[in-house]
Amino acid sequence: MVFNSGLRSRRRLPPGPWRIPVIGNLHHLGELPHRSLHCLAEKHGPLMHLQLGQIPTIVVSSPEVASEIMKTHDLEFCNRPSTAVFKKFSYNGSDISLSKYGEHWRQMRRLGTMEFFSTKRVQSFRNVREDEVHVLIQSMRRSCTQSLVNLSEMFLCMTNNITCREVFGKRFSDDGECNRSKHHDLVMEVIELMGGSSIGNFFPSLGWLSVITGFQAKLERNFKKMDEFFEREIEEHCLSLMNDQGHGDQQKEDLLDVLLKSQKDSANLGFSLTRDHIKAILMDIFLGGTDTSAAILEWTMTELMKFPSTMKKAQDEVRGIIGNKGKVEENDLQQLQYLKLVICETLRLHCIVPFLLPRENSKDCKVFGYDISKNTRVLVNAWAISRDPKLWENPEVFMPERFEGSTINYKGQHFEFIPFGAGRRMCPGMQLGIVIVEIALANILYHFNWELPFGMCYEDIDTTEIFGVVLHKKSPVCLKAKPIHQILQHSSAIPFNDYINRISASNASH
């Protein structure tokens, strides 16, 4: 079924409109023919028109057009589309990430920027992150004696625990291990639903079919559980604030404390913050903060295992700088310049939010000479842009050195590399997410040597990507961990640096 393109033909969009048979592909965004989109982009240029069901959509695959959309015409293109799933989980557009552009979004984004994404706030959670990384390292130590370490699973648990502590001031898996809690599973189900696609996303007039397929019921069930979880925590926090057991100390405040205080202080805030607004922001933080950092860690370890000399260089750096201090702390991160390049390269090669979040234009406009009608959906294919051979030398190769001395960074100024998006709707949680990745990665490289499971060689490492809102690895990263300090204990006569050299040499000989 093909509908009117919605694009006026004064200058036709090459090569379109492409009509993707979405009916056969409704289950999951991951099944959208992403790789073929990449090929089409290569063949047909930087701007492609697709007709996804009833929704006119353009896919942007070049930095020039991305810059037109997210810089020159940012104001016209900074709306988010409204789908059934987005509406539900954003409490009808009450949040930051999925709300329509306008006064409400501006107020919420300002509140976020001032109160929870600021450098000061990010630093106030330093202890939380360092504690949870310590828990991660201890859990890895315990599990590595018996079996392979499932890093994918542990990274997710760690990021979920960090988010819970930042938001609610407590951990939900209280056994002191890096384990799953029931909230963890719930968050993962919701993220999957967000990445999935119901028929209503592409054929709004057929939205009722979601009831028959069971999608609607699943949506309602998960939303209800998440909402009940938030309600319980809000009630508990309100009670403790009423009893004046709120911490008072800004260093110890959790994000829900901050939101509840802002709600009380609505005169200063300039608008009234409702309970739905608060729950919508909590949803943003859970969905934005959990899966993304875990996926970056998962891909970084995969690439480091594929490139042992890069692994050695990163380990040498961290061990050389930290010496026998026993752990990496956040104060040390500034010195770990190579580690930062490694993370940049992971973000380039495995763009974690491959299509960014979808945008929509609020009025008719002209981009690169093409007329684009109001309400056209825009997907920026940041994944394809950061692997484009016209922009990157050997784009499929993991090579952190390419960023050495380069002015290109991920802060939204360089459109060939936009893993956090750009413009008004750029990710505000970048700092919060990156510091988790840095501190966790630095510590796992410092504390362990990593080996592939017995009988496996580097060519066997699976790098198949699963496309959802977040780009995951098809198979989990399971590795053999050799704790450095155990080796040290067994031969205490040899100085630490000799050990480091010896261990690094054994790593390099792989």
Ligand code: HEM
């Ligand atoms: C570290 C990994 C992360 C990555 C790769 C990432 C990526 C993104 C991307 C690509 C967007 C869409 C930008 C656009 O449309 O131009 C986005 C938006 C957003 N992210 Fe992140 N993000 C990360 C971490 C976080 C964290 C930790 C939080 C919150 C705790 C967060 C909260 C948000 C919010 C609220 C938005 C919506 C902004 C708006 O629409 O105004 N993100 N993120």
